[in-house]
Amino acid sequence: MSLPFYQKLHQHYDSSYRNRDLRTTMSQYQQEKKSSAIYTHGSTAYSSRSSAAHRQESEAFSLASAASYQQQASRATASTHAFAASRKTASAYDYGYSHGLTDSSLMLEDYSSKLSPQAKRAKKSLLSGEEKENLPSDYMVPIFSGRQVHVSGLTDTEEERIKEAAAYIAQRNLLASEEGIMASKQSAVSKQSAVSKQSAVSKQSTVSKQSTVSKQSAVSKQSAVSKQSASTLHQEEAFEKKSRKVAIREKAEHLSLTKTLEETEAFHRKLNEDHLLHAPEFVIKPRSHTVWEKENVKLHCSVSGWPEPRLTWYKNQVPINVHANPGKYIIESRYGMHTLEINACDFEDTAQYRASAMNVKGELSAYASVVVKRYKGEFDETRFHAGVSTLPLSFAVTPYGYASKFEIHFDDKFDVSFGREGETMSLGCRVVITPEIKHFQPEIQWYRNGAPVSPSKWVQTHWSGDRATLTFSHLNKEDEGLYTIRVRMGDYYEQYSAYVFVRDADAEIEGAPASPLDVVSLDANKDYIIISWKQPAVDGGSPILGYFIDKCEVGTDSWSQCNDTPVKFARFPVTGLIEGRSYIFRVRAVNKNGIGLPSRVSEPVAALDPAEKARLKSRPSAPWTGQIIVTEEEPTEGIVPGPPTDLSVTEATRSYVVLSWKPPRQRGHEGILYFVEKCDAGTENWQRVNTELPVKSPRFALFDLAEGKSYRFRVRCSNSAGVGEPSEATEVTVVGDKLDIPKPPGKIIPSRNTDTSVIVSWEESKDAKELVGYYIESSVVGSGKWEPCNNNPVKGSRFTCHGLATGQSYIFRVRAVNAAGLSEYSQDSEAIEVKAAIGGGVSPDVWPELNDTPGGLTDSRGGMHEASQPAFKKNALLGSKLNKPSLPSSAHNLGQTEVSKVSETVQEELTPSPQKAALKGKSKSDPLKKKKDLAAPSPPCDITCLESFRDSMVLGWKQPDKTGGAEITGYYVNYREVIDGVPGRWREANIKAVSDEAYKISNLKENMVYQFQVAAMNIAGLGVPSAVSECFKCEEWTIAVPGPPHNVKYSEVRKTSLVLQWKPPVHSGRTPVTGYFVDLKEANAKDDQWRGLNKAAIKNTYLRVQGLQEGMSYVLRVRAINQAGVGKPSDLAGPVVAETRPGTKEVVVNVDDDGIISLNFECDQMTPNSQFNWSKDYVPTEDSPRLDIESKGNKTKMTFKDLGMEDLGIYSCDVTDTDGIGSSYLIDEEELKRLLALSQEHKFPTVPVKSELAVEILEKGQVRFWMQAEKLSANTKVTYIFNDKEIFEGPKYKMHIDRNTGIIEMFMEKLQDEDEGTYTFQLQDGKATGHSTLVLIGDVYKKLQKEAEFQRQEWIRKQGPHFAEYLSWEVTGECNVLLKCKVANIKKETHIVWYKDEREISVDEKHDFKDGICTLLITEFSKKDAGIYEVILKDDRGKDKSRLKLVDEAFKELMTEVCKTIALSATDLKIQSTAEGIRLYSFVTYYVDDLKVNWSHNGTPIKYTDRVKSGVTGEQIWLQINEPTPNDKGKYIMELFDGKTGHQKMVDLSGQAYDEAFAEFQRLKQAAIAEKNRARVLGGLPDVVTIQEGKALNLTCIVWGDPTPEVSWLKNEKPLVPDDHCSVKFEAGKTAYFTINGVSTADSGKYGLVVKNKYGSEISDFTISVFIPEEEARKATEQSQKGNKKSK
Secondary structure, three states, X not given: OOEOHHHOOOOOOOHHHOOOOHXXXXXXXXXXXXXXXXXXXXXXXXXXXXXXXHOOOOXXXXXXXXXXXXXXHHHHHHHHHHHOOOHHHHHHHHHHHHOOOOOHHHOOOOOXXXXXXXXXXXXXXXXXXXXXXXXXXXXXOOOOOOOOOOHHHOOHHHHHHHHHHHHHHHHHHXXXXXXXOEOOOOOOOOOOOOOOOOOOOXXXXXXXXXXXXXXXXXXXXXXXXXXXXXXXXXXXXXXXXXXXXXXXXXXXXXXXXXXXXXXXHHHHHHOOOOOOOEEEEEEEOOOOEEEEOOOOEEEEEEEXXXXXXXXXXXXXXXXXXXXXOXXXXXXXXXXXXXEEEEOOOOHHHOEEEEEEEEEOOEEEEEEEEEEEEOOOOOOOHHHHHOOOOOOOOOOOOEOOEOOOOOEEEEEOOOOOEEEEOOOOEEEEEEEEEEOOOOOOOOEEEEEEOOEEOXXXXXXXXXXXXXXXXXXXXXXXXXXXXXXXXXXXXXOEEEEEXXXXXXXXXXXXXXXXXXXXXXEEEEEEOOOOEEEEEEOOOOOOOOOOOEEEEEEEEOOOOOEEEOOOOOXXXXXXXXXXXOOOOEEEEEEEEEEOOEEOOOOOOOOOEEOOOHHHHHHHHOOOOOHHHOOOOOOOOOOOOOOOOOOOEEEEEEEXXXXXXXXXXXXXXXXXXXXXEEEEEEEEOOOOOOEEOOOOOOEOOOEEEEOOOOOOOXXXXXXXXXXXXXXXXXXXXXXXXXXXXXXXXXXXXXXXEEEEEEOOEEEEEEEOOOOOOOEEEEEEEEEEOOOOOOEEOOOOOXXXXXXXXXXXXXXXXXXXXXXXXXXXXXOOOOOOOOOEEOOOOOOOOOOOOOOHHHHOOOOOOOOOOOOOOHHHOOOOOHHHHOOOOOOOOOOOOOOOOOOOEEOOOOOOOOOOOOOOOHHHHHHOOXXXXXXXXXXXXXXXXXXXXXXXXXXXXXXXXXEEEEOOOOOOOOOOOEEEEEEEEEEOOEEOOOEEOOOOOEOOOEEEEOXXXXXXXXXXXXEEEEOOEEOOOOOXXXXXXXXXXXXXXXXXXXXXXEEOOOOOOEEEEEEOOOOOOOOOOOEEEEEEEEOOOOHHHOEEOOOOOEOOOEEEEOOOOOOOEEEEEEEEEEOOEEEEEOOOEEEEEOOOOOOOOOOEEEEOOOOOEEEEEEOOOOOOOOOEEEXXXXXXXXXXXXXXXXXXXXXXXXXXXXXXXXXXXXXXXXXXXOOOOEEEEEEOHHHHHHXXXXXXXXXOOEOOEEEEEEEEEOOOOOEEEEEEEOOOOOOOEEEEEEOOEEOOOOOOOEEEEEOOOOEEEEEXXXXXXXXXXXEEEEEEEOOEEEEEEEEEOOHHHHHHHHHHHHHHHHHHHOOOOEEEEEEEEEEOOOOOEEEEEEEEOOOOOOEEEEEEOOEEEOOOOOOOOOOOEEEEEEOOOOHHHOEEEEEEEEEOOEEEEEEEEEOHHHHHHHHHHHHHHHHHOOOOOEEEEOOOEEEEEEEOOOOOOOOEEEEEEOOEEOOOOOOEEEEEEOOEEEEEEEOOOHHHOEEEEEEEEOOOOEEEEEEEEOOHHHHHHHHHHHHHHHHHHHHHHOOEEEEOOOOEEEEEOOOOEEEEEEEEOOOOOEEEEEEOOEEOOOOOOEEEEEEOOOEEEEEEOOOOHHXXXXXXXXXXXXXXXXXXXXXXXXXXXXXXXHHHHHHHHHHHHHHO
């Protein structure tokens, strides 16, 4: 039976052919297929396992070589058996490679199925000449080169080959097992008699037995078999028969193979150029997740790439450290699948997570977001999970508890403020928050012109618990603007705003200009920093000629001027800076009178490129952080840089021009410098600008250019290799200001605002570019003196000018400003008298909505609650209220009437905003309303029978939707009989109007059917009657359950809550009503969707409904219950939309200075007939002896006479004649205690103390006693007491009081022994008192005294060079130790010397003190580096030293950190097969003996033996398992113990990983044996032998081989036949002799010794050169004669 081509592959594999394309192999197969349909493979016979063991698996297996070893044969058979597995196995194998599984378990390959191309080298061969002739001309059997192949060096190309070979072999074997191939006259070796469906391996056992014969005979048999096999080739071709089914199958296989080849070629075209390495690629990217708190979440991803990418997880761009949060994160990587598990997620885990895969070819990241959701607030989980919850999931819970809303009010507010440069100022107000919740403080944020104010050295913020303060320690014009305080409590916030004006400081030189402002850095790099500023509003009476810029290096006090001549443009590039140093800047204006005061200094700016700044700010890029930056390969050194690109002029003024360009692509390893050249336009005379100082950054500023002249510019690069070619020249640039001064504004229009302010508006400047803002000036008419209204430019076209004199007439003018300068003044406005505008004088800074937003100020309307905005007191203009007409009376009484007490329904009205209210018209602001503006109310609705008796009925109804603009004064009821469906005439039920929405009609007939209608009345008259009710039968109700509650109404509607009130049912049933149930559903929901709001019945006739969804419409109902059961539901209340209407205000509690507690409510939407109705627990409190109620205008106040426990409850206030406006306030026990404590504090006031008396040591050892009060008035007196005696200011004590900040200070130069005692500061401010005491006795005083003396000495030490931070150590990512310290007050002459154990250390690098940091790097730190390190600073001012002991415990601590860093640098465990066994290994940065290495197998520590060894080679930590067995399978853990913590690395050596590693071990073992026993020439033969003719030649050499090699000789690459003249001899299997008797010239030539055994062959060549003495003598004579002739 013929062998398929895939079974004829040789078992050997040469590692040098790994990178050949699969296309070469397939082309060989196609060439062979054309010549024969049955393929044979040379002379080597094939063997396989016993046919009895594998007959059912495959009938197409071929026989292996009889000369092969049993280990090779068993391995090849096992491999073939694996390939004959099912398609599922092949598919799974294919799946693993297609998904980038590059784990070591998949990197071990079986090469038994590989074809190799013909060798280009290697003369070694096992085949004789005859055997070579039988081989195909383009194929040679490769053999081992004897080199060890590292398993991790496999490439994706090989993985693709393995994948295709495995799938194809599995498919072919399955097809071959179904139907065998018929053939006759098989090889004599096979002895196979079966033709169809019979095993091809029947003689395997015979061949196995033959392998035990001597090795020499096996080789000879191999040659014979080869000849016989070649002779039968043509016979097999002649007698082969194929069925149609086989032919079709082979055709299908051919098509499948063709498709595979095409796919392979397409895949190879996608590979990188080197066909080996490629960058990471995410096969599976991590997916975003949203989880609840306390749940776990896993992020998965799979990455392909070669070398195997290293994957690092990041959280918000910060590497995740598993050891920093034990148990929080679990990171796993198995078989290419990487997992990040986050346990017990909390809200802080909400972040963006990044998986970064990196190898030598690049880096790739994939992102996923994790959102952790939390339930609102804290609630009873048992109630939540018990079944039907008492509250819906959307119940209103703020982060601060169950408060439905917080009321935030501002008292003692700051007003429009005026200050002067250099002064201090404090803005503050008292914040009242109700309800007050313990342990929760509001969030206080200050804003200036809409931007948040951050605390700095210029401004500080403070919150004392009830008062917020913003303090300016040194006012500057930059501080001018609109200041807003925003107080946030949960979801609620309020804010208040006022403007702060800052005047210029007095000029030191009369007539000098004011100081500029807003000095900032626009651009910074190594060579220059561009500074910009704003021009001042005051020029001192003469135009500003320009500005001087000063610089100061951070850390010094030396200012230097940057420009010699003033610059007019408000931007300037400062050059001459030291790279890496930080600078601050200031600007001074100059006019003809002199130089003005300097501006506020800028923030520090470093002279660094932006990229360098970002690098310094970023985390270090090193392996221990998990970050690797892969850059492109840098070119070779010595390359002249190319020309820069994209050169352009980014800015041009009359003083300078700024150029910008991009660095060249071609450059060397070192940095490059730039040279800038210029030339006049129209010429080519290029001049180098920076000849002395090369430019380091790709930007440069040029000075000394002629204004109005045209230039072109270009740039060259240079490095150590030379100067490169110039860049392309720029376009022609004209030197001059490209930015024009703006045009003056127009149409200045002033308008009245308050009695001290005027609103000024204007038209903005046309075509203004880069506009900074506007300056406004005012002047009293006729004075001719102009004063600035603002010192900080404002944007927009509107501004409010404050601080004007009431009654004076002013004119105004405006001018614009940009970087080029200030515009001309606008035309003067018309004169306007300063007085309040009609309709109330509300400051626009307090209420910006009334006059829009001033130009340049931030609109404070955004997010502002209307409750915080003051309203017009329009009700004060109301003269009198309309009198209600008297109701008609009658002497007739038609039956007895009983009116049930039903409270009035309160519904909130949608309150318009103040802006809209002001624009709606004057309907509410008219002092009187005429009667014709009123209308009668609309009809009542929903008439129902509340209770029925034998002769009377109780009716209820709802009030009209529209009241007609006046309060409803009563209702009239009519009724009629209905007999057999025919209604009778209407009758009046009441003569006097009833005020409630319920009425009992008496004197009715029993069992008679009645209909009813109701009409409402107000001051305008009687309204239209309601629709006729349904028919009600007058009969005695005998039902046991109660009737429906009535008069159900809602009030206090907010976005998440409302209050529902009702009246008890008139019919209570057989037993009294015991409680009520409230039901709710959405307005458009079906009747089966009612849900109860309370599980247990409530006794109150009101309920606050919580948990509503904002914007949803709801209806509600109430059911009563008694002992008999639950009665019928009431009529529906609603629909009502859950929303907080604009303008809604809440009841506010207030405690005045006398301690009186009151509840206050204000309503801006009252009508002339509106009244305030107070109630407690929704019961009117009109006659309560404990309360006093006072209402005036749109405000009402309820005062508690003596607040106590009996006053606990809910206090509500409703406003009549409105759309349900109302609010409530809860006073519980906690609130009661708070109010009583606050009342006590107000009755007996104390000076609030922000900070108690404290002591601190100043820089020079001075002692400062200080305390801070919340507020100090001008009348505050302070008494200083020491040991019960008052002390006064003098030589020993210096006192100071800052009333603006409330700070009280006392200074002492030195503490002496007699100063031990008690210090007290006593405060007296009117009737308020306060004090603070500090006790300094005993050890406390001694410690303070010692500290003061220490600070004095420290101050003396710091006068010279000194250490700002003493010597310390840190371990770098490269596992090196870095000793570092920070120095200060250094100059060029300062020297620094390092010592170890009192011996000076020579440091290669010179310290430049660039950042004040001195370092000493110790590489590969070990025990030899232990010792005492010392560094000394010294110069002519003194010296300072710092010591660091790295001995004993300190050394152990450092080594522990070093070991920890080394352990963290360990790579994942890899599996490597060797000729001895299997090796597990990991690499570290470097290894020290202090790092303990422990190995465990399946959780059990490994006992090291000769078979299992552990060790360290260089940076490799390994575990060697010699001669592995199945017992060695399992999980191996390498633990690196750093002295404190163990760091583990794990690898799973089982399953496929073990099988592949074991197979590779077997292969390498056989290769080692083959290399060891291969035939070879050990020595003895020379390369060249030169011998005289006639002499005898004897050569001896030593050969080696096991089995003993065969020896043959070659002459001129042809076999040498021994004879008497030339004899060869081989003795003892080791020594070969070569003898030529009587050498002649015919013996000259190339000879070779060929040694060969079954493991390989080798040829040793040598050359024999025979010479004749006479010819040599003749040649020598001829040469000498020629030499003599030349000399003559």
